[in-house]
Amino acid sequence: MAILPRDFYNGDTVCIARELLGKYLVRVLDGEPLVCRITETEAYVGRCDRACHAFGYRRTARNAVMFGPPGHAYIYFIYGMHYCLNFVTEPEGEPSAVLIRAAEPIYGIDTIRRLRFGTETPAKMTTYQRKNFMNGPGKLRKGLSLSIVDNTTDLTENELFVCDSPADIGLPCPPSPPPEVVTSGPRIGVDYAGADKDLPWRFLLTPKR
DNA sequence: AGAACGATCGACT
DNA sequence: GTCGATCGTTCTA
Numbered sequence: 001m002a003i004l005p006r007d008f009y010n011g012d013t014v015c016i017a018r019e020l021l022g023k024y025l026v027r028v029l030d031g032e033p034l035v036c037r038i039t040e041t042e043a044y045v046g047r048c049d050r051a052c053h054a055f056g057y058r059r060t061a062r063n064a065v066m067f068g069p070p071g072h073a074y075i076y077f078i079y080g081m082h083y084c085l086n087f088v089t090e091p092e093g094e095p096s097a098v099l100i101r102a103a104e105p106i107y108g109i110d111t112i113r114r115l116r117f118g119t120e121t122p123a124k125m126t127t128y129q130r131k132n133f134m135n136g137p138g139k140l141r142k143g144l145s146l147s148i149v150d151n152t153t154d155l156t157e158n159e160l161f162v163c164d165s166p167a168d169i170g171l172p173c174p175p176s177p178p179p180e181v182v183t184s185g186p187r188i189g190v191d192y193a194g195a196d197k198d199l200p201w202r203f204l205l206t207p208k209r
Numbered sequence: 210a211g212a213a214c215g216a217t218c219g220a221c222t
Numbered sequence: 223g224t225c226g227a228t229c230g231t232t233c234t235a
Contacts, residue, residue: 042216051216062231079217080228086216099216138217148230189216 002168003161009070013089013096014201017043020087021182021205023162025103026169027144032108034144035166036134037177040102042187043201044086046095051193054095065152066095073153073160075146082138083147087155087162101188101202102135105143106166106174112143179208 004023009016020041027034046054046066053063053076065074066088074086074097086097105112116139134140141147146160153160167173184200191197 044216053216060232076216077230078215080215080230082217084216097216101216132219136217187216192215 002163003156003158004163006069006071006156008162009087009089009155010091011070011089013045013098014043016087016089017041017098017201018182018184018203020098020100020162021203022180023164024106024166024168025100025144025160025162027146027160028158029108029111029145032111033169033171034108034112035106035171036103036112036140036144037106037174038100038103038162039205040100040135041203042099042101043203044097044099045090048196049193049199049201050196051187051190051199052096057095059095063095066097068092068152071155073146073150073155075141075148075151075153077148078138083141084137085141085144085146099137100140101137102204103140105133107171115145116143180205181208 020038023038025036025038044052046052046057049055054066059067062076065072068088069092070089072088074088075083077083085100088097090096116133134143155161163169165173183204183206185202186198186200187202
């Protein structure tokens with residue numbers, strides 16, 4: 001199975017957030033696959049989580065896609081200038097999603113760099129740019145040229161999807177990363193969520209020491 | 210109709 | 223580590 005099927009998303013949001021680490025996010029833009037390896041995620045569960053936009057099954061025009069079937073993109077505008085990419089999870093009617101917080105670019109790097117830093121493609125990136133390529137939800141979505149018009153995109157079609165390996169879509173396998181471990185902790189930017197702010201629903205892939 | 214705020218980023222100390 | 227930018231979404235009335 002090249003593209004992860006809808007069943008992958010039809011389950012427990014916290015488990016799926018962890019399982020997404022190390023998988024490959026693919027965005028096909030003008031026929032070119034932009035591929036990055038997912039390194040950080042967060043789970044949001046409407047049923048029980050005050051940090052979730054759909055807490056208590058509160059449904060609005062913005063979060064409507066979370067109430068539909070799993071395996072769709074939920075993209076919203078935040079802080080007056082950023083968009084964030086989420087994957088809708090759980091069976092239809094259980095509004096939940098995984099926020100994709102960070103990834104490492106693997107293929108299509110020149111295009112991703114152009115999308116991130118403008119039409120100029122510097123021969124050499126600063127160390128600041130190199131270290132901060134896609135290490136945040138707003139940066140990641142910009143590097144993949146996603147915006148509000150991509151909200152509700154079906155992740156089982158050919159334009160935006162996840163796979164286990166670049167080989168699944170006919171690209172060479174990248175070198176294996178150095179040994180890594182999964183760590184978890186409280187989510188970012190949810191201090192308003194009462195006790196739920198401390199839920200350890202942020203997952204990161206970090207080098208093993 | 211108006212006000213408050215946010216699942217962030219980048220610049221700066 | 224701190225802090226300002228900036229505007230759609232949501233809530234109140």
